[in-house]
Amino acid sequence: MLLPLPLRVGCSLLAWLALYAWFCHRFKHRSYEWSCRLVTLTHGILATCLSAYIGFIDGPWPLSHPGSPNTTLQVLGLCLSLGYFLFDLCCICRFARRKSMKKYHAWRSQRSEELHLKTNGHLKKH
Template sequence: MSPLLLGVGVCLAGWIALYVLLCYTNGSCGYEWNCRLVTLLHGILAVCITAYIGYVDGPWPFTYPGTKNTPLQITAMVISLGYFIFDMVWCVYFRTEGLVMLAHHTMSILGILLTLWLGESGIEGCAVLFGSEITNPLLQTRWFLKHSGRYDSFLGDLVDVFFVMLFVFMRIFVGGTMLYCELISPRPKFIIKCGGVAMYALSWVFMADIARFAYRKSQVKYQRWMNRHRMADVNGQDLKRD
């Protein structure tokens, strides 16, 4: 277990060093901006590694859950564990996230620790990482657009649409299929199955928040469209009178 602890420590130090470097070279943008750059980099890195694991290195998570961890799976989980510890501490210190996101980070940390300790179900852990992080670049892009004054644009709308669609597809439909395969398979341990249920339930909590956001935004867009339509009608009537 000591090599794993050393690996997690090295990865944690690496994420901290990257954050400090960004704050030093990009200090004018603020702490959260630089933290989200780290988050964006982790999301891209995690998606690339876990996609390679799932689609190339194997095994296929829907068919072979509960199998022994491979070196590449362990590497992916150690890298992400270091990041989640860093981001969890950062979020608690700066108080930027709510209970749902903190619960997500806590469950991610505990899930990775459990998978590393058991020495199995690494493929499911990597599949969960892939599904969780694939929407991360869009989420961070949305935040960057919002805080740079470019969110209320076609690009901002496009990012929101793709984020919602990708979240629903990956976290709800694909995640639900993954959970079903996990539950019916005799290989994964019961505690791993419980963790899968908990993560999927958390996805539905996020889904409820996203649905409320999508509803509010669609209402605002509709009201703006109606106002423009009314103004066009009024202007047209004024021109006829003239």
């Protein structure tokens, strides 16, 4: 018996997270974003190979049988990609939030330095 679709997507997400954790552990001298990009590369290679196998070897040929029911392998490819999409969404939110906070703190510190140096467009006297 096959697992329900949301459970298969959840397992795929856990697999991508486990691969990310392994990359982070294996390459400690690299950044977390680098490990995330390695997972992206792995997904790209896996998705391309799996799609090529489904389209050209396993079938059915999508141009001659459009709209036919999905095969088990096609559903597997969908679950792998959807789990990766959720993983990538988490990474984007994490890294974008971190970068925006760094920019905000840099802007705040620069602004506070400018306030100490200038008053009405003139340098303050110390």
